Amino acid sequence: xxxxxxxxxxxxxxxxxxxxxxxxxxxxxxxxxxxxxxxxxxxxxxxxxxxxxxxxxxxxxxxxxxxxxxxxxxxxxxxxxxxxxxxxxxxxxxxxxxxxxxxxxxxxxxxxxxxxxxxxxxx
Amino acid sequence: xxxxxxxxxxxxxxxxxxxxxxxxxxxxxxxxxxxxxxxxxxxxxxxxxxxxxxxxxxxxxxxxxxxxxxxxxxxxxxxxxxxxxxxxxxxxxxxxxxxxxxxxxxxxxxxxxxxxxxxxxxx
Amino acid sequence: xxxxxxxxxxxxxxxxxxxxxxxxxxxxxxxxxxxxxxxxxxxxxxxxxxxxxxxxxxxxxxxxxxxxxxxxxxxxxxxxxxxxxxxxxxxxxxxxxxxxxxxxxxxxxxxxxxxxxxxxxxx
Amino acid sequence: xxxxxxxxxxxxxxxxxxxxxxxxxxxxxxxxxxxxxxxxxxxxxxxxxxxxxxxxxxxxxxxxxxxxxxxxxxxxxxxxxxxxxxxxxxxxxxxxxxxxxxxxxxxxxxxxxxxxxxxxxxx
Numbered sequence: 302x303x304x305x306x307x308x309x310x311x312x313x314x315x316x317x318x319x320x321x322x323x324x325x326x327x328x329x330x331x332x333x334x335x336x337x338x339x340x341x342x343x344x345x346x347x348x349x350x351x352x353x354x355x356x357x358x359x360x361x362x363x364x365x366x367x368x369x370x371x372x373x374x375x376x377x378x379x380x381x382x383x384x385x386x387x388x389x390x391x392x393x394x395x396x397x398x399x400x401x402x403x404x405x406x407x408x409x410x411x412x413x414x415x416x417x418x419x420x421x422x423x424x
Numbered sequence: 425x426x427x428x429x430x431x432x433x434x435x436x437x438x439x440x441x442x443x444x445x446x447x448x449x450x451x452x453x454x455x456x457x458x459x460x461x462x463x464x465x466x467x468x469x470x471x472x473x474x475x476x477x478x479x480x481x482x483x484x485x486x487x488x489x490x491x492x493x494x495x496x497x498x499x500x501x502x503x504x505x506x507x508x509x510x511x512x513x514x515x516x517x518x519x520x521x522x523x524x525x526x527x528x529x530x531x532x533x534x535x536x537x538x539x540x541x542x543x544x545x546x547x
Numbered sequence: 548x549x550x551x552x553x554x555x556x557x558x559x560x561x562x563x564x565x566x567x568x569x570x571x572x573x574x575x576x577x578x579x580x581x582x583x584x585x586x587x588x589x590x591x592x593x594x595x596x597x598x599x600x601x602x603x604x605x606x607x608x609x610x611x612x613x614x615x616x617x618x619x620x621x622x623x624x625x626x627x628x629x630x631x632x633x634x635x636x637x638x639x640x641x642x643x644x645x646x647x648x649x650x651x652x653x654x655x656x657x658x659x660x661x662x663x664x665x666x667x668x669x670x
Numbered sequence: 671x672x673x674x675x676x677x678x679x680x681x682x683x684x685x686x687x688x689x690x691x692x693x694x695x696x697x698x699x700x701x702x703x704x705x706x707x708x709x710x711x712x713x714x715x716x717x718x719x720x721x722x723x724x725x726x727x728x729x730x731x732x733x734x735x736x737x738x739x740x741x742x743x744x745x746x747x748x749x750x751x752x753x754x755x756x757x758x759x760x761x762x763x764x765x766x767x768x769x770x771x772x773x774x775x776x777x778x779x780x781x782x783x784x785x786x787x788x789x790x791x792x793x
Binding site: 504507508511512515516519520523524526530531534535537538541542544545546 | 750753754757758761762765766769770772776777780781783784787788790791792
Binding site for chain 1: 792
């Protein structure tokens with residue numbers, strides 16, 4: 302007997318995220334696009350956190366404005382790289398799964414991804 | 425007797441920033457563009473740090489990719505707003521002082537500011 | 548007999564684009580993501596062309612720098628909107644088809660789309 | 671006798687731009703930041719116009735979406751380079767003149783430039 306995961310098993314239900322700011326969808330018991338690389342993403346975000354603390358130190362120590370700005374641009378690029386990684390993983394997992402399943406859900410996922418891309422481009 | 429600050433008094437000398445990553449110019453005993461608003465900038469940067477920690481929590485708790493991306497865009501915008509504030513303060517103080525003093529230093533400051541703007545636009 | 552289009556029929560072959568700058572892939576006899584909305588895209592691009600000619604007129608007539616810059620930002624946004632539209636259509640057609648077909652081609656299409664998104668975000 | 675140009679002579683009055691879309695400030699009889707490089711800016715803008723017509727040809731000839739997107743990104747970068755050039759010239763001429771004159775006009779010019787930079791960063 303081959304057990305094929307049902308749509309319900311393969312697709313997450315959305316549960317209110319306990320411990321999260323309300324409004325975020327926490328996915329219970331399912332992998333996301335970024336789940337495989339979760340540790341790598343956490344490392345990158347901790348590095349970004351360190352860079353932001355570095356910015357605070359620069360302001361506290363009266364570092365020259367232009368040098369602060371150069372570092373702000375570096376942090377922004379690091380965040381953008383995280384976003385682009387998350388987006389590619391999202392396309393390769395969540396959007397791909399929805400398209401493989403077919404139906405209106407696929408179109409909704411693509412529209413949702415397009416809106417996220419638009420927010421990235423405009424941010 | 426009117427005491428006019430000399431150029432040496434009004435313009436900072438650049439000292440190697442003790443306690444800073446090498447390469448940053450720490451200005452000794454002089455105000456910068458952002459010095460007056462230093463506390464406000466530190467508050468904003470601490471808020472950004474909190475947002476970045478929030479991103480880590482979202483990844484740890486497997487929040488849906490698109491919601492993580494929306495937050496990344498929000499953090500990027502917050503950083504950009506800090507950068508635009510620093511830049512306006514820099515134009516209003518450092519660049520203005522250099523132009524008031526005149527000479528080649530003024531042109532150098534404008535070229536330097538233009539390069540910082542270019543990095544911001546491209547980041 | 549149900550005729551199912553073969554992979555060769557459904558997927559375009561890439562032919563050197565006659566009449567095009569070398570290096571662009573012209574697709575022969577197949578629809579793209581944007582083909583359905585081709586006229587709308589052409590109208591938008593002709594409007595962008597008119598805006599760029601308007602910029603030239605502004606420079607010729609010595610319009611105030613800041614007003615020229617405001618218009619440049621408007622043209623950039625119009626171009627970005629075209630790009631975001633093309634990208635959404637691309638995801639909804641070309642990438643969707645590749646995923647429905649499955650195989651390594653799907654992954655290649657997603658990586659290619661992710662690179663295009665990265666170029667957009669960084670431009 | 672040294673003739674120093676009066677403020678009225680050195681600073682332009684703003685006249686309604688004949689032949690321009692209403693709302694733009696045409697400067698009569700005065701040089702702008704970009705005036706010296708006017709021909710270079712016009713050449714660059716005509717090149718951008720050619721690139722936009724190239725985009726139309728690509729859409730008409732059904733060039734592959736991703737290749738169109740790559741070209742859109744190139745045009746956006748060309749426009750941004752024009753904007754950054756205009757901005758640097760503006761800082762080096764109009765803003766510098768206002769600061770040399772001193773007074774509230776200088777602060778207004780810096781605030782105006784900062785807003786233009788913000789629009790560029792967000793576009």
